[in-house]
Amino acid sequence: MKTIGLLGGMSWESTAEYYRLLNELTRERLGGLHSSRCVLYSVDFAEIERLQTEGRWDVAAEILAQAAKALEAAGADLLLICTNTMHKVADEVAAAVSVPLLHLADTTASAVRAQGLRRVGLLGTAFTMEQDFYRGRLTARGLDVLVPDGPGRRAVHQVIYEELCVGIVREESRRAYQAIIQDLVAAGAEGIVLGCTEIELLISEDDSPVPVFPTTRLHAEAAVALALTDDAM
Numbered sequence: 313m314k315t316i317g318l319l320g321g322m323s324w325e326s327t328a329e330y331y332r333l334l335n336e337l338t339r340e341r342l343g344g345l346h347s348s349r350c351v352l353y354s355v356d357f358a359e360i361e362r363l364q365t366e367g368r369w370d371v372a373a374e375i376l377a378q379a380a381k382a383l384e385a386a387g388a389d390l391l392l393i394c395t396n397t398m399h400k401v402a403d404e405v406a407a408a409v410s411v412p413l414l415h416l417a418d419t420t421a422s423a424v425r426a427q428g429l430r431r432v433g434l435l436g437t438a439f440t441m442e443q444d445f446y447r448g449r450l451t452a453r454g455l456d457v458l459v460p461d462g463p464g465r466r467a468v469h470q471v472i473y474e475e476l477c478v479g480i481v482r483e484e485s486r487r488a489y490q491a492i493i494q495d496l497v498a499a500g501a502e503g504i505v506l507g508c509t510e511i512e513l514l515i516s517e518d519d520s521p522v523p524v525f526p527t528t529r530l531h532a533e534a535a536v537a538l539a540l541t542d543d544a545m
Contacts, residue, residue, distance in 0.1 A: 313338075313349050314539040317388025319379055319405070321354035322395040323477040326509030326528060330394045333532035341540060348536065351386045353379040357477070364397070364439065373401035377408035384409045392416075392535055396507045396527060397437045400445040417446050419534040420505055420527050421453035427523060429503045431456040433496030435489070435515075436507030438469040446507065458501050464492045476510035486514055493520050 316334060320327030334348035355375060363372040376398060380391055391406075391413045393399055399416055406413040424432055432450070434457050440446045441459040450457050460468060471485045489511075493504055503523045506512055512526045 314389035315387050316348060316350040316535050316539050317380070317383030317386070317391040317411070318350055318352040318394050319355075319376055319383065319391065319398075320352050320394040322357050322360055322398055323510060324354060324357070325477065325479055325513065327352070327354060327394045329509065329512065329528050330392070330532055333529055334536060337532055337536040338540075341536060349539070351383055351388055353383050355379060360398070361473070369401055372398070373404035376401055376405050380405045380409045380413075384411050390414055390535065390538055392531060394528075394531075395509055396446060397439050399449075400439065400443065402445075414531070414535055414538060415449070416527055416531045417449035418453070419530045420507075420525055421450050421455055422534075423525055423530045424450075424455060424503060424505070425453070427503070429523070430454065431458065431500050432503045432505050432525070433458045433460075433493065433499075433501035434505045434507045435460070435468050435492070435511055436505075437472055438465055440507050441465050441468070450505075457505075458496055458499055460492050460496065464495065468492060471514070472508050472510055476508075476513055481514055486519065489515055490519050497522055 318330060334350055338348040339346050360372055388411060390411055396416055402415055432455055434441055447457045467488055475482060475485055503525055504520050505525045506515055506527055509528045512528050517524050
C-alpha cells in the first residue's frame, strides 16, 4: 500500500471528509481492520483565503509547494490537494516534488465521461467557476462546462465561505443551491459537478434531477485505487 500525502486545511471540514473517505474506501477494498496509509499537512486556511482575495496566488503556491515537500519528506508516494480552488497552483505544487500529484479535475472529468455525459454544470468558489484553471482542464478533456449566472455565482461562493467552511449547513442554503442546479439543468446541464469540497456537506444526489459528481469522493476513490496498485507511478 502506497502512502497518500494530503495537502489539507482548506478548509479542515472538507479535509476531514477526505480522511474519512480514504479510510472507508481502503477498508472496503481490503476488509478487516485495514485503513489508509496517509500523511497530512494542514495549513492555516485564514492565511490562504487572504492570499486568494488579494490575488497573491504566487505566495499561496509557495506555501503549498513547501507543504508538498514536507509530505514527500514524510514518505508520501503520491499527493492530493484537498481543495478544488487551490488547484489553481497545482502545476507549481507538482513541480516542487518528485512524486505524482493526482489532479482533482482529471478524476472528475474521467467520472463524467465514464457516464457518457458531455455537458455539466459547475458549482464552486467564484475562482473555480469564473477562472480557466479548472474549467479549462475539464474542457480540455472533452466537456462542455456551464456555470450559474452572476447572482447565482455570488450566492454559491458566499455559502461556501460564510457557512460551509465554518461548519454551518443551512436548509435555506440547500434550497438556494437546488434552485441554481435547476437553472443549470434547464440550460442543458446533463450532470452537476460539485466543484468545491465543502459543497458535499450540503448537496447530495437527492438534491438534483441529474447526476451529481462529488469531487471529494471521486478524488479519494482514485487515490485509493492508485495507492493499492502495484504498478510503478
